[in-house]
Amino acid sequence: MLLITCPWCGPRDETEYHYGGQAHVPYPENTADLDDRQWAEYVFYRDNPKGPFAERWMHGHGCRRWFNALRDTVTYEVLATYRPDEPRPDLAAPAAGGER
Amino acid sequence: MTTEPLPEHPDFLWRNPDPRPSYDVVIVGAGGHGLATAYYLAKNHGITNVAVLEKGWLAGGNMARNTTIIRSNYLLDESAAIYEHALGLWERLPEELDYDFLFSQRGVLNLAHTLQDVRESVRRVNANRLNGVDADWLDPDEVAKVCPILNVSPDTRYPVLGGTFQPRAGIAKHDHVAWALARRADEMGVDLIQGCEVTGFLKDGDRVVGVETNRGRINAGRVGLAAAGHSSVLAEKAGIRLPVQSHPLQALVSELHEPVHPTVVMSNHVHVYVSQAHKGELVMGAGVDTYNGYGQRGSFHVIEHQMAAAVELFPVFARAHVLRTWGGIVDVTPDASPIIGATPVENLYVNCGWGTGGFKATPAAGWTFAHTIATGEPHSLGAPFALERFTTGALIDEHGAAAVAH
Numbered sequence: 354m355l356l357i358t359c360p361w362c363g364p365r366d367e368t369e370y371h372y373g374g375q376a377h378v379p380y381p382e383n384t385a386d387l388d389d390r391q392w393a394e395y396v397f398y399r400d401n402p403k404g405p406f407a408e409r410w411m412h413g414h415g416c417r418r419w420f421n422a423l424r425d426t427v428t429y430e431v432l433a434t435y436r437p438d439e440p441r442p443d444l445a446a447p448a449a450g451g452e453r
Numbered sequence: 454m455t456t457e458p459l460p461e462h463p464d465f466l467w468r469n470p471d472p473r474p475s476y477d478v479v480i481v482g483a484g485g486h487g488l489a490t491a492y493y494l495a496k497n498h499g500i501t502n503v504a505v506l507e508k509g510w511l512a513g514g515n516m517a518r519n520t521t522i523i524r525s526n527y528l529l530d531e532s533a534a535i536y537e538h539a540l541g542l543w544e545r546l547p548e549e550l551d552y553d554f555l556f557s558q559r560g561v562l563n564l565a566h567t568l569q570d571v572r573e574s575v576r577r578v579n580a581n582r583l584n585g586v587d588a589d590w591l592d593p594d595e596v597a598k599v600c601p602i603l604n605v606s607p608d609t610r611y612p613v614l615g616g617t618f619q620p621r622a623g624i625a626k627h628d629h630v631a632w633a634l635a636r637r638a639d640e641m642g643v644d645l646i647q648g649c650e651v652t653g654f655l656k657d658g659d660r661v662v663g664v665e666t667n668r669g670r671i672n673a674g675r676v677g678l679a680a681a682g683h684s685s686v687l688a689e690k691a692g693i694r695l696p697v698q699s700h701p702l703q704a705l706v707s708e709l710h711e712p713v714h715p716t717v718v719m720s721n722h723v724h725v726y727v728s729q730a731h732k733g734e735l736v737m738g739a740g741v742d743t744y745n746g747y748g749q750r751g752s753f754h755v756i757e758h759q760m761a762a763a764v765e766l767f768p769v770f771a772r773a774h775v776l777r778t779w780g781g782i783v784d785v786t787p788d789a790s791p792i793i794g795a796t797p798v799e800n801l802y803v804n805c806g807w808g809t810g811g812f813k814a815t816p817a818a819g820w821t822f823a824h825t826i827a828t829g830e831p832h833s834l835g836a837p838f839a840l841e842r843f844t845t846g847a848l849i850d851e852h853g854a855a856a857v858a859h
Contacts (some may be wrong), residue, residue, distance in 0.1 A: 374741035393844040397696040397787045401685040
């Protein structure tokens, strides 16, 4: 079972969370100008990397807030968790007090 | 009662050739779908200058990691058509391939535990019958007649209110299916090349002309991807994005038991599916892990839930021991339906997105994919499953039909 650190509540078991897929997918600008292909990209296409992945989790059994995690999709190691208003952490320079 | 002995294998299954510099068709992935595609390319289309490339060993991915259930009781017309085509092919393949892979039409029960389950199930039975798929609605007493060890008491937390039954459904010995297809494809001249990982694609403009591998360049007239959970990783090397997400799906088996379980039981609501393998193991599965992953292992809490469901449905299993668990990587599309057909790169075709339901589709996936690769045109059964549907919006929303949460 994964141990995931909610930015507000601290480390909790995976079962307390709801998974939300890829993080940092912005709602498109100028939506009236998008063609069907561009709408398909926004609605249906997501990254599916083998390795570090920035994704959304929601602490459903705790504070019920959404946050982001950087997790390796091969080892399942949670490399970092961070609030939605924070940028994706740079793994090459881990922040002090990071998850690792 | 004794368990059924496994059939003897033929001494010779396939050659182990080195890759040649060039083929008419290269298939990436020697799982069930890749092997079936090669078999039907040779048998239906006379195309035998074919290589099937496998980064690991033959049928060592999801083909070795599934729960072997075969059925065609899907709700929507497009799905029913392709899965029923698969079932028809399954019924004649053991003789056609001259290989006893223990295809056992012991039926599949899909249980209903809520009023909404009942309505959905009856609707699916009617839809199945309209599509020529055998299906019956059974009340709890009839369910108990099909599977006497099932607990149909009204006193459980989620009582069995009935179930749908497809008598022609069943299970097959998955490894033997792969070996049967491999032997025939090999006999017809197809090169099955293990330990050969595709690391890149050779392109001439927007057209694929071959693949780069850890064993050198291989030129190809056409390339077909059949790599299941790793399809998007491969496609990215060709510069294509696919609308799939890879998730771990795990299963487990018990120690061996005397034959006690005569059919296949699936429950969407309490979420477990159980059959008994020919040797005697109870084979169980549940849902995918919600998060993306390539680790070929699953979460423990999923096992905990499926075991709780299994013991409630089958009190007789309470003291069975888990022998082994494993995970496969499934590629899930937004509408829980596969993708079969052309890609934006000319002469590059993809068969992926089967999610949790790929094994049952093996012969039809091969049949339609071979047609598409051979002719450059979609097969009528595969046409609705083209990649374009995510742009046109003509989705085939089969969430729920898999009896697996994904």
